[in-house]
Amino acid sequence: MVKKVVQELIIKGDIYSRKLSIYDWTQLKTDKTWSFVTREKIEGYTYPDSHFEYNMMTVTPTGDLNFETFNDIEPTESTDKERIMLMYSEYNKENSRVCNSVEGLVFSDINNIHAIVRTCEFTIPDIYKLNMALKETNPNTAVRKENLINMINAFSSEYPQYADETNNLIAIIREQQPVLTKYEIRRFMNMQKKYAIDLNQYMRDKYGVWMHPRIQSLKNDEYLMSNIVNICCFKKDFVLEEGEEVYYYAGEKSLRRSGVSRACIIRKIISEKKMEFKDLLPLLSVEFVRNGQYTVVPFPFKYLREYIKISKNI
Secondary structure, eight states: OHHHHHHHHHHHHHHHHTBOOSSOGGGGOOOSOEEEEEEEEOTTOOTTSOOEEEEEEEEOTTOBEEEEEEESSSOOOOHHHHHHHHHHHHHHHHHHTTTOEEEEEEESSTTSOEEEEEEEEEEOOOHHHHHHHHHHTOTTOEEEHHHHHHHHHHHHHHOGGGHHHHHHHHHHHHTSOSEEEHHHHHHHHOTTSHHHHHHHHHHHHHHSOOOOOOTTOTTOGGGOGGGGBSEEEEOOSOOOSSSEEEEEEEOBSSOOHHHHTOOEEEEEEEESSSOOGGGGGGGGSOSTTTTSSOOSSOTHHHHHHHHHHHHHHO
16 A cells, blocks of 8 residues: 555656656667547536647657647647547547547557547356356365375376375375365475476376366466456457558566456457557556556556646635
8 A cells, every 4th residue: 555655756756856766768778759649528517518628648659748728618829739639530430430438549650549448348268168167176076095096007007207296195194084175185285396286187088087277377268367468469350441550458567366256347449540459568567557557558558647636626
């Protein structure tokens, strides 16, 4: 909690000083100035006469910040601002038809504005396989000691490199009651060890006896656990007439029990011309926005949100 409070204070200090300090912007190794834009409805207007306020933050290659606010009510002589407002409306109109929503714009070139779109799609693990695995590895299920020893001996004959570990395991099991629960067996095997992982898989494949589901193993993607961890960026199998589209999601930094029940919202990036968003993917892998977890949009949007709060309180 203290760490989070300190991080929030640093972010506010960066906004006042107009200089990034919580993140080394030079890590991006970019010579471009990037702009991030959000918009909010102005109260007092309703559809179809809605009006919007736009907030923009620019970041120079050295991490200097600049903030600007403008709206579509007051006339502007800036063609760049007009283009930003036009593209925001166009992107929003195009995606609202399929229940998607534009969360912001990002660009380094005013003629190649990218939109970050929150889609209605999401990723989840394979719930059916998870359910099956939990049933088949019920810790209260009983296994006869004699059958277990026979399976371990068969494993040892095929994997002699584990002879010492399997001999020790058999010696422990011989001292137990005639019937053991899978919970007890897993405790004796120690599923953190390589031989136990291979033994678990061997008994499952050879005898249909499954001791441990290994849900938290990212190397075992049987349950599609990679769908809820790390940052993934991908393309779909179609080509636009103009511009490009990529999709991404930001999941849990590590697989924890609290993260298994949550899905990852898939976001779409649309560019007018060449896709540049991949250069900004490192901005998702920071831990000071979502309290130790990856952020779902580039962290400069966090700065924009804080800037809006500060501006309204002045």
